[in-house]
Amino acid sequence: MENNQNEMTHSESMALIASMINKAKNRFSENGLLYLWWGWLIFVCCVVQFIAIYFFKENVWYVWLSTWAMAIFQIFLIKKKRSRQMVKTYTEELNAFVWLDFFICLMLLIIIISFSGSHQLIYPILLVVYGMPVFLSGVILKFKPLIFGSICCWAFSIIALFIKPQFQLLLVAVAVLIAWIVPGYLLRSKYKHSSH
Amino acid sequence: MDFKDLNPILHSQLRLAIMSLLISVKEAEFNFLKEKTNATAGNLSVQISKLKEAGYIDIIKQFQNNYPQTICKITPVGIEAFDTYVNALRTYIIP
Numbered sequence: 006m007e008n009n010q011n012e013m014t015h016s017e018s019m020a021l022i023a024s025m026i027n028k029a030k031n032r033f034s035e036n037g038l039l040y041l042w043w044g045w046l047i048f049v050c051c052v053v054q055f056i057a058i059y060f061f062k063e064n065v066w067y068v069w070l071s072t073w074a075m076a077i078f079q080i081f082l083i084k085k086k087r088s089r090q091m092v093k094t095y096t097e098e099l100n101a102f103v104w105l106d107f108f109i110c111l112m113l114l115i116i117i118i119s120f121s122g123s124h125q126l127i128y129p130i131l132l133v134v135y136g137m138p139v140f141l142s143g144v145i146l147k148f149k150p151l152i153f154g155s156i157c158c159w160a161f162s163i164i165a166l167f168i169k170p171q172f173q174l175l176l177v178a179v180a181v182l183i184a185w186i187v188p189g190y191l192l193r194s195k196y197k198h199s200s201h
Numbered sequence: 202m203d204f205k206d207l208n209p210i211l212h213s214q215l216r217l218a219i220m221s222l223l224i225s226v227k228e229a230e231f232n233f234l235k236e237k238t239n240a241t242a243g244n245l246s247v248q249i250s251k252l253k254e255a256g257y258i259d260i261i262k263q264f265q266n267n268y269p270q271t272i273c274k275i276t277p278v279g280i281e282a283f284d285t286y287v288n289a290l291r292t293y294i295i296p
Contacts, residue, residue: 018217025221029221091229091233091236097227
């Protein structure tokens, strides 16, 4: 592109602005990997804990410690991604704050529920909290599968009130499948499509 | 109709392209601007300096993994100027 100041007509200026804004806007940066990793991890934790409780009468709560390993791995991953990133968008920044907000709320709720002793409410409340960042990310990214997933999380949180706690684990696994894993694969495919 | 004067700093192909890209993102690296505008590094560098002199963009020079990195970001003055430019353009285009 040259810097031909005098040759540009008004219509050309407008077309140039629109074309550049589109070039910046059409970058779809969400590759869906974090949805997939977190989704599968939580899905496996729920299923393993359900099998242990239902078939072996053992509470293997420590499977959830794997989420801390994942959180540390994620910090490394984000640092690496940022060092390669050529552009930062407002969408990415907003989305990152939504997930940070989710993480803080999740930690606080787990502490509050543990202290209050209302353990039967942990999965319904987790489902409510899971729905929040998924819904906001869906709105920010204009991605309907995430919005649908969040509505399922909220519907499941009500259903969870009427079923036994060990079966609530299966409900969380299904919610994660619908709200994180399936949209994760769809986001990945959209990302691959937009980068080619 | 009242035709408004177009800002000469923005009424140039490459500088307008740079500003249009920067208005859409929070910040962008020099190579991103070079890739999207298809400009040469030298020309891009000169035009970026002119936009900085006008106070329309901020340039942050830093090192990332031992490599120099130039990051550009539009300023509030730049946003205002871009907005005024687009409104002035409309007076010429929209009947």
